[in-house]
Amino acid sequence: MPLKIRKNKSPQPPEACPLTECMSIIGGAWTVNVIWSLRAGPRRFSELRLDIPPVSPKVLTTRLRELEARGVVRRDVKPTSPPSVEYELTELGAELVPAIEAIVDVGHKLKQQA
Amino acid sequence: MPLKIRKNKSPQPPEACPLTECMSIIGGAWTVNVIWSLRAGPRRFSELRLDIPPVSPKVLTTRLRELEARGVVRRDVKPTSPPSVEYELTELGAELVPAIEAIVDVGHKLKQQA
DNA sequence: CAGCATCCATGACGATACTG
DNA sequence: CAGTATCGTCATGGATGCTG
Numbered sequence: 001m002p003l004k005i006r007k008n009k010s011p012q013p014p015e016a017c018p019l020t021e022c023m024s025i026i027g028g029a030w031t032v033n034v035i036w037s038l039r040a041g042p043r044r045f046s047e048l049r050l051d052i053p054p055v056s057p058k059v060l061t062t063r064l065r066e067l068e069a070r071g072v073v074r075r076d077v078k079p080t081s082p083p084s085v086e087y088e089l090t091e092l093g094a095e096l097v098p099a100i101e102a103i104v105d106v107g108h109k110l111k112q113q114a
Numbered sequence: 115m116p117l118k119i120r121k122n123k124s125p126q127p128p129e130a131c132p133l134t135e136c137m138s139i140i141g142g143a144w145t146v147n148v149i150w151s152l153r154a155g156p157r158r159f160s161e162l163r164l165d166i167p168p169v170s171p172k173v174l175t176t177r178l179r180e181l182e183a184r185g186v187v188r189r190d191v192k193p194t195s196p197p198s199v200e201y202e203l204t205e206l207g208a209e210l211v212p213a214i215e216a217i218v219d220v221g222h223k224l225k226q227q228a
Numbered sequence: 229c230a231g232c233a234t235c236c237a238t239g240a241c242g243a244t245a246c247t248g
Numbered sequence: 249c250a251g252t253a254t255c256g257t258c259a260t261g262g263a264t265g266c267t268g
């Protein structure tokens with residue numbers, strides 16, 4: 001099951017809510033899974049698919065494009081045949097990893113005491 | 115505009131994906147905004163509505179109930195008239211704040227260099 | 229004040245098939 | 249291999265109105 005942060009469609013302009021806007025970085029389905037898979041180093045498109053079996057190529061592409069546009073991941077096309085594309089976290093993207101880890105950590109604690 | 119982490123509706127059982135499951139703590143629309151509003155101390159239902167104008171009472175209730183069930187927030191009913199209910203972060207819930215801050219921080223940096 | 233009950237609309241996601 | 253193209257669906261949230 002994917003995990004996505006849905007954007008609030010309030011009548012107010014989005015700029016009015018920097019918190020929401022920043023959090024939307026990780027808001028797409030499978031986004032955190034992608035970041036998670038990339039935390040140990042570069043991965044290719046098909047490797048990511050293996051890491052996250054339920055994600056469809058369409059959605060994976062969408063997420064990768066978003067993250068690339070945001071500056072979270074870097075896309076590296078090797079001009080080989082067959083084509084090969086590597087994705088890796090940027091420096092800033094890597095900073096998201098500990099934050100996600102922290103949330104997951106709290107999640108585990110919550111489960112244990114629940 | 116709300117911000118929600120959408121659950122992956124994969125065919126696999128959710129337990130198969132602890133990452134996704136943990137992240138879903140902050141997955142509801144306006145969830146992070148609620149945690150954010152509570153970070154400085156207890157707030158009442160109507161105060162939260164003022165902090166997050168676009169949220170409807172229905173959704174706010176839903177989020178608070180979820181967070182309460184998860185152990186992230188504590189609900190405190192004062193037996194007064196008119197009724198008054200305070201919400202506050204639990205100790206574990208408070209641990210989410212720095213993690214969210216970290217993500218927001220990265221978000222800002224990404225915007226600046228973009 | 230602090231909710232709950234309804235109804236409805238939206239759009240993100242899932243599945244499938246095809247291509248340079 | 250690494251995507252793109254289509255299409256359908258359903259979960260999730262918005263709006264409104266009512267109540268203890």
